[in-house]
Amino acid sequence: MTAESPPLQELARLLPGRVETDAARRHCYAFDASHYSRRHPRAPLAVALPAAVEEVQALVRWAGRHRVALIPRGAGTGQASGAVPVGNAVVVDLSGMNAVRELNLADLQVVVEPGVIPEQLNQALAPEGFFFPPDPGSVKMCTIGGMVANNASGMRAVKYGTTKHYVLGLEVVLADGSVITTGGARSRVLKTVSGYDLTGLFTGSEGTLGIITAIRLRVVPLPAARGLVLATFSDLERAGRGVQAVFRAGLVPSALEIMDRSALRAVRAYRPELSVPETEAVLLVEMDGLPGAVEEALERAAAALREVADEVSFSQDPTECERLWGARRALRSASGRLAEGVGVVTAGEDIGVPISRVPEALGGIRRILRETGVLATVYGHVGDGNIHVALLADTRDEAEVSRAELAADRLHLLALELGGTTTAEHGVGISRAQYMEQEHGPALAVMRAIKRALDPGGIMNPGKMGL
Amino acid sequence: MDGRLPAMALKCAACGQCRPVCPSFGASGGWEHESPRGRVLLSGDLLAGKVAWTPGAVETLSRCLLCNSCVAECPSGVPVDDIILEARAKRARDLGLPAGKRALGRVLARPGLLALLARTGAVLAGVAGGGGNRIRWPPLRRAGTGGRLVPTPARQALSAQAAPRGTPTFVFYRGCLIEHVTTEAGLALVGLARLAGEEPAFLPGEVCCGLPVLAWGDIAGFRRLAARNIKLFGVTDLPVVTACATCTATLRKYYVKYPPPGLEAEARELAGRVQDAVEFLAARELPAGRGRLGRYTYHQPCHHHKGIERKVDGSALLSRLGGVDYVPPSDPAACCGFGGSFSVDHYAESRALAQSRLENLLATGASGVATACPGCLVHLRDAIAQGGHDFEAVHVLELMWRALRSG
Numbered sequence: 001m002t003a004e005s006p007p008l009q010e011l012a013r014l015l016p017g018r019v020e021t022d023a024a025r026r027h028c029y030a031f032d033a034s035h036y037s038r039r040h041p042r043a044p045l046a047v048a049l050p051a052a053v054e055e056v057q058a059l060v061r062w063a064g065r066h067r068v069a070l071i072p073r074g075a076g077t078g079q080a081s082g083a084v085p086v087g088n089a090v091v092v093d094l095s096g097m098n099a100v101r102e103l104n105l106a107d108l109q110v111v112v113e114p115g116v117i118p119e120q121l122n123q124a125l126a127p128e129g130f131f132f133p134p135d136p137g138s139v140k141m142c143t144i145g146g147m148v149a150n151n152a153s154g155m156r157a158v159k160y161g162t163t164k165h166y167v168l169g170l171e172v173v174l175a176d177g178s179v180i181t182t183g184g185a186r187s188r189v190l191k192t193v194s195g196y197d198l199t200g201l202f203t204g205s206e207g208t209l210g211i212i213t214a215i216r217l218r219v220v221p222l223p224a225a226r227g228l229v230l231a232t233f234s235d236l237e238r239a240g241r242g243v244q245a246v247f248r249a250g251l252v253p254s255a256l257e258i259m260d261r262s263a264l265r266a267v268r269a270y271r272p273e274l275s276v277p278e279t280e281a282v283l284l285v286e287m288d289g290l291p292g293a294v295e296e297a298l299e300r301a302a303a304a305l306r307e308v309a310d311e312v313s314f315s316q317d318p319t320e321c322e323r324l325w326g327a328r329r330a331l332r333s334a335s336g337r338l339a340e341g342v343g344v345v346t347a348g349e350d351i352g353v354p355i356s357r358v359p360e361a362l363g364g365i366r367r368i369l370r371e372t373g374v375l376a377t378v379y380g381h382v383g384d385g386n387i388h389v390a391l392l393a394d395t396r397d398e399a400e401v402s403r404a405e406l407a408a409d410r411l412h413l414l415a416l417e418l419g420g421t422t423t424a425e426h427g428v429g430i431s432r433a434q435y436m437e438q439e440h441g442p443a444l445a446v447m448r449a450i451k452r453a454l455d456p457g458g459i460m461n462p463g464k465m466g467l
Numbered sequence: 468m469d470g471r472l473p474a475m476a477l478k479c480a481a482c483g484q485c486r487p488v489c490p491s492f493g494a495s496g497g498w499e500h501e502s503p504r505g506r507v508l509l510s511g512d513l514l515a516g517k518v519a520w521t522p523g524a525v526e527t528l529s530r531c532l533l534c535n536s537c538v539a540e541c542p543s544g545v546p547v548d549d550i551i552l553e554a555r556a557k558r559a560r561d562l563g564l565p566a567g568k569r570a571l572g573r574v575l576a577r578p579g580l581l582a583l584l585a586r587t588g589a590v591l592a593g594v595a596g597g598g599g600n601r602i603r604w605p606p607l608r609r610a611g612t613g614g615r616l617v618p619t620p621a622r623q624a625l626s627a628q629a630a631p632r633g634t635p636t637f638v639f640y641r642g643c644l645i646e647h648v649t650t651e652a653g654l655a656l657v658g659l660a661r662l663a664g665e666e667p668a669f670l671p672g673e674v675c676c677g678l679p680v681l682a683w684g685d686i687a688g689f690r691r692l693a694a695r696n697i698k699l700f701g702v703t704d705l706p707v708v709t710a711c712a713t714c715t716a717t718l719r720k721y722y723v724k725y726p727p728p729g730l731e732a733e734a735r736e737l738a739g740r741v742q743d744a745v746e747f748l749a750a751r752e753l754p755a756g757r758g759r760l761g762r763y764t765y766h767q768p769c770h771h772h773k774g775i776e777r778k779v780d781g782s783a784l785l786s787r788l789g790g791v792d793y794v795p796p797s798d799p800a801a802c803c804g805f806g807g808s809f810s811v812d813h814y815a816e817s818r819a820l821a822q823s824r825l826e827n828l829l830a831t832g833a834s835g836v837a838t839a840c841p842g843c844l845v846h847l848r849d850a851i852a853q854g855g856h857d858f859e860a861v862h863v864l865e866l867m868w869r870a871l872r873s874g
């Protein structure tokens with residue numbers, strides 16, 4: 001199909017001025033933040049930038065008529081190739097649908113369009129004393145639609161849970177072009193057990209079941225205070241034991257993050273003014289709540305960590321804490337600063353393991369990196385067992401890239417061996433489709449049946465999730 | 468071409484963190500190809516020969532303002548500006564430069580011709596144009612609806628207005644706009660410097676800093692202009708002071724990154740000697756202002772703080788002024804949307820960006836905005852006049868000068 005073919009001309013008439021068929025511009029949509037898409041870039045036939053739910057419906061009907069796949073896309077910050085095309089496909093870029101439809105704080109909820117950026121929502125909520133807690137490292141640039149589609153989470157998941165814990169209802173355009181509202185057609189309640197949990201089904205469905213055009217989200221009061229404990233370790237596995245020490249002290253931290261030696265070096269290269277320590281590993285433990293309670297919790301966390309750590313320090317200065325978190329969030333991209341000529345190979349980056357096995361996982365990761373000879377930073381939301389590994393390679397060097405890919409595969413298998421998951425938050429997409437069978441067994445057949453029931457023509461983000 | 472550049476594009480982790488800060492992405496309504504990430508990945512593949520030129524690629528690359536908001540934001544340290552400049556250079560090589568750009572390049576290299584054209588108003592209006600937008604000349608006061616309002620050029624060039632007095636202690640590099648258009652800012656610097664016991668020298672024969680030429684991909688043309696200025700300022704070891712954020716950034720950063728062949732060391736030496744007027748005055752004693760000028764906010768030019776090593780903050784001068792109440796804007800880093808030839812080639816977007824910048828500045832409740840780049844100044848004045856606001860845009864130097872002389 002070319003720009004001149006009748007179906008694409010029809011498409012261009014559906015959304016005047018908001019369908020792109022220029023080859024170079026389509027090329028920009030061959031990528032998300034994954035390694036796979038950099039290695040195998042495939043441009044879509046066209047890109048559409050809808051502004052309203054009716055336009056999304058028209059797009060879906062058009063796709064059904066012409067048997068063209070649709071690839072929903074938010075900010076393209078996904079790391080699993082979820083938002084890039086497979087086969088004959090049109091990308092539906094939802095970045096332009098970015099209105100906050102309702103700020104209903106009396107009912108502790110908001111209704112947003114999928115293109116709203118979570119940080120921007122939080123900026124609107126902060127003066128009212130509320131926030132939307134899930135905070136992926138991409139909180140400044142991803143979309144809430146993408147977060148829902150991937151069930152994203154972040155540093156605060158250890159206390160506040162993942163995106164699904166905040167999704168009260170969804171407006172979804174289905175594969176036949178109809179629109180449904182999940183969680184009750186007109187509902188503004190905070191809980192319901194009426195009917196199947198369709199909200200839960202679409203949350204984390206990675207665009208394979210429908211296109212999300214509005215999201216009703218629960219928001220919660222902002223904590224009055226936050227504080228941070230920083231513990232340093234001269235041994236990586238010992239840092240893993242620090243995680244359990246915090247929980248045994250009876251604490252629920254609002255974030256519990258780990259950074260290894262290389263990750264610390266990358267942070268130093270990115271933000272030298274933060275003067276992060278040079279050591280094997282650090283744990284960052286955040287406590288939030290009422291000021292007095294935070295102070296006490298910080299002291300308890302520090303006491304617990306002193307048992308296993310080399311040094312423990314703390315801060316309650318909000319700007320200092322925010323700067324440290326800012327550097328931590330940017331760590332994935334900042335990892336590329338570790339050496340000249342290397343880039344991040346986003347693969348095998350998101351394993352999760354039971355927290356009792358975090359020390360073992362950290363040891364296993366080190367072994368894999370040593371054996372494959374791959375440079376990497378290791379960091380992550382270790383408080384819920386989620387460990388990120390940013391593999392680095394000179395991406396022009398085939399041998400280096402193959403070694404990184406081998407390391408990624410071994411990391412995934414390590415996670416499964418330890419009773420973990422190949423992806424704790426980033427999603428399956430294309431990058432991890434090959435592990436679905438192994439990770440889910442017969443449950444995968446049920447997922448496929450659901451997919452067939454809702455999308456018999458297979459036009460919704462095909463080729464993803466091993467469906 | 469610099470062989471490292473496709474490699475620099477590979478550094479891009481495709482994280483998308485640069486998307487929300489990019490003014491042209493914002494103005495586009497959300498197209499990935501109008502984002503820094505889109506431009507970097509596209510440029511990298513254009514440079515590597517993996518993607519062919521299309522009308523869309525040319526247009527997309529031309530929509531970058533080179534504001535460096537993305538460079539300041541990027542955690543991976545991707546030099547987005549260099550990558551885009553190299554892609555534009557490739558476009559110039561592969562497809563040629565538009566005739567208008569070639570002609571303007573020749574004008575900027577010849578101070579006499581530039582002066583003549585500035586007088587007749589042809590520079591911004593005609594030669595750079597061809598973008599189809601209506602520029603009316605000479606208006607700001609007279610032009611009515613729709614069209615862009617550009618300032619009347621000064622009747623006399625700055626260097627002709629300020630007679631030398633005694634032995635110079637610094638070289639005043641005026642650049643095109645300070646010399647021919649916003650000369651009041653230049654006169655203010657002369658006055659302020661003299662109060663601080665300094666005397667400017669105007670070296671005849673200086674040419675445009677070259678950024679416009681570099682920006683449209685004529686690297687050889689840029690190097691020729693740079694060579695003229697580097698050699699000219701090489702005759703002295705006095706500090707070279709500019710009153711334009713863009714000139715400061717160009718002389719310090721791009722002369723070193725794109726040095727004329729054989730003048731690499733001289734380019735570095737000059738870069739070390741260049742001072743922005745803001746820095747020059749911040750380091751000097753000045754009498755306290757007597758008059759009360761009211762509330763002013765400050766627009767930080769992108770070229771003063773994004774993607775450069777030595778950052779400059781002119782708002783510090785405002786706070787130092789006795790007679791001015793300084794109110795910071797809620798968004799201190801937003802771009803005004805000028806972007807040099809961007810504002811000529813894409814006036815509608817450029818103007819929309821200026822309007823949103825202006826709204827943020829108006830929200831401070833100040834009676835005016837000071838800034839330190841004549842480009843931002845001219846552009847904000849257009850937006851103010853178009854919107855009919857009772858609000859002033861003024862060069863921070865001029866405001867200081869006013870504060871010191873009034874009362």
Ligand SMILES: Cc1cc2nc3c(=O)[nH]c(=O)nc-3n(C[C@H](O)[C@H](O)[C@H](O)COP(=O)(O)OP(=O)(O)OC[C@H]3O[C@@H](n4cnc5c(N)ncnc54)[C@H](O)[C@@H]3O)c2cc1C
Nearest residue numbers: 074075076077078082136137143145146149152153207212
């Ligand atoms: C630096 C960095 C840090 C990150 N940190 C984290 C982290 O800490 N935690 C985490 O969970 N993730 C993280 N991510 C991954 C990613 O940012 C999140 O998954 C994010 O929520 C994706 O949002 P997006 O808008 O970019 O979605 P995209 O990448 O555009 O799309 C992701 C998937 O969602 C689908 N989709 C998008 N919008 C819709 C819609 N409206 N309807 C239906 N389907 C849709 C797409 O088809 C695709 O399958 C990080 C990414 C980066 C680059």
Ligand code: SF4
Nearest residue numbers: 489531532534535537
């Ligand atoms: S330099 Fe400015 S306009 Fe150009 S891509 Fe970067 S942020 Fe966008």
Ligand code: SF4
Nearest residue numbers: 479480482483485541
């Ligand atoms: S240029 Fe930098 S900020 Fe932008 S996508 Fe690439 S790595 Fe991320």
